[in-house]
Amino acid sequence: MFNNDPRLPSPKELIILDMLAGKKEMYGLEMVQASSGNLARGTIYVTLMRMDDKGYVTSRQLMEENVSGLPKRVFSITGLGQRSLAAARSAHAVFGGGEVMA
Amino acid sequence: MNPEQQKRLARIRTKIAQLDKKERVLLKMIQYAAVGGLACSIVGFQFLQPTWVFKLFFLFGLGFFTSVLLYVYYFRTFSATKPPGGFLLICSEFILPKNYYTNVALPVVVDMRGEYFDALSQNRIWKARWVRIRGTYSFFAAIGLDRAFAFVSFFIKAWKSVN
Numbered sequence: 001m002f003n004n005d006p007r008l009p010s011p012k013e014l015i016i017l018d019m020l021a022g023k024k025e026m027y028g029l030e031m032v033q034a035s036s037g038n039l040a041r042g043t044i045y046v047t048l049m050r051m052d053d054k055g056y057v058t059s060r061q062l063m064e065e066n067v068s069g070l071p072k073r074v075f076s077i078t079g080l081g082q083r084s085l086a087a088a089r090s091a092h093a094v095f096g097g098g099e100v101m102a
Numbered sequence: 103m104n105p106e107q108q109k110r111l112a113r114i115r116t117k118i119a120q121l122d123k124k125e126r127v128l129l130k131m132i133q134y135a136a137v138g139g140l141a142c143s144i145v146g147f148q149f150l151q152p153t154w155v156f157k158l159f160f161l162f163g164l165g166f167f168t169s170v171l172l173y174v175y176y177f178r179t180f181s182a183t184k185p186p187g188g189f190l191l192i193c194s195e196f197i198l199p200k201n202y203y204t205n206v207a208l209p210v211v212v213d214m215r216g217e218y219f220d221a222l223s224q225n226r227i228w229k230a231r232w233v234r235i236r237g238t239y240s241f242f243a244a245i246g247l248d249r250a251f252a253f254v255s256f257f258i259k260a261w262k263s264v265n
Contacts, residue, residue, distance in 0.1 A: 029213040041213065041236070042243025046251065049205040059205075069185070070212045073205070 008088050009056065012047050015039060017056060017085040020077040027074045048075055056081035113223070132173045139166025186218055186234040187211035190241050198245070210241045 009017060015038050019031055026034075028044045039047075051057045058078050061071040077085075143163025187210075194207040214237025221230035 027213075028209050029216065040243075041210070041240040045206045045209050046244055049202075050251075052205070070208065070215065072212055072216075073209045 008091060009051075009084050012039065012043075013051055013056065014085065014088055016044075016047065016051065017077060017081050017088075020057060020075060021082060021085055025074040025076045027072050031075075051081070054080075056084060110223070132169050136166055136169040136173060139163060139169055142166075185215050186237060187214050187241070190238065194241075194245065202245075206244050207241065210237070210244050213237070214240070 015035055016031060019034055020026060028048065029041070032039045032041050032044055048057060048059070052059055052075075055078055057075045059073050059075045061073050063071055139162045142159045143166055145159060191207065191211050195203050198207060214233060217233045218230050218237070221227075221233055
């Protein structure tokens with residue numbers, strides 16, 4: 001429903017932005033588990049990389065030691081991402097007839 | 103590392119230490135049973151065939167074969183293996199651009215390893231195996247999708263520049 005407008009995030013991007021707006025930082029698997037089937041393990045990082053390119057999210061590597069022995073990459077929402085999420089919510093409230101996100 | 107992670111790491115280390123001790127004892131027992139069973143069956147077949155002692159020694163021979171089966175099963179159960187995704191990482195580091203490797207390939211493998219070690223720490227071997235298969239599929243899906251997206255965007259840009 002938002003795909004026709006290139007200035008607004010896609011539905012998957014909206015789900016990610018919505019989750020990141022509620023929390024400070026999240027990593028990919030955490031988002032997949034929290035999305036209850038809306039996001040897939042194979043596509044989450046491609047979507048996040050695209051969002052990083054667009055400036056909706058920013059990422060950093062956690063340098064602390066973990067069980068897997070490799071650094072985790074955590075993502076957080078940017079100011080542009082928050083504005084895009086707010087714009088998408090209000091656009092849907094006006095043209096879509098209801099709330100799209102909680 | 104936060105205190106919760108330290109506790110978890112200590113618990114895993116203790117489990118590994120216990121496994122090593124159990125491993126040594128089991129290995130010794132199986133080795134003695136296998137050697138003893140083999141010796142008894144050879145002696146029985148060579149010298150004691152018509153007598154009742156033969157039956158006894160034949161049973162020891164069966165014990166030997168059982169020990170060998172246990173030995174094989176034991177090594178299959180407790181053998182050390184590499185963490186999943188190592189080969190995929192090496193290949194992707196060589197093939198993919200650094201940006202894709204850092205942002206797509208590496209996080210998928212990190213997630214897969216996290217889930218894999220979580221499953222192993224709970225002794226859920228079959229879940230760990232399933233995580234390995236699913237993680238490998240996710241890895242290829244991510245790389246394939248990424249390349250497909252790059253191809254489509256390149257095609258769109260080329261189409262726009264022509265028209």
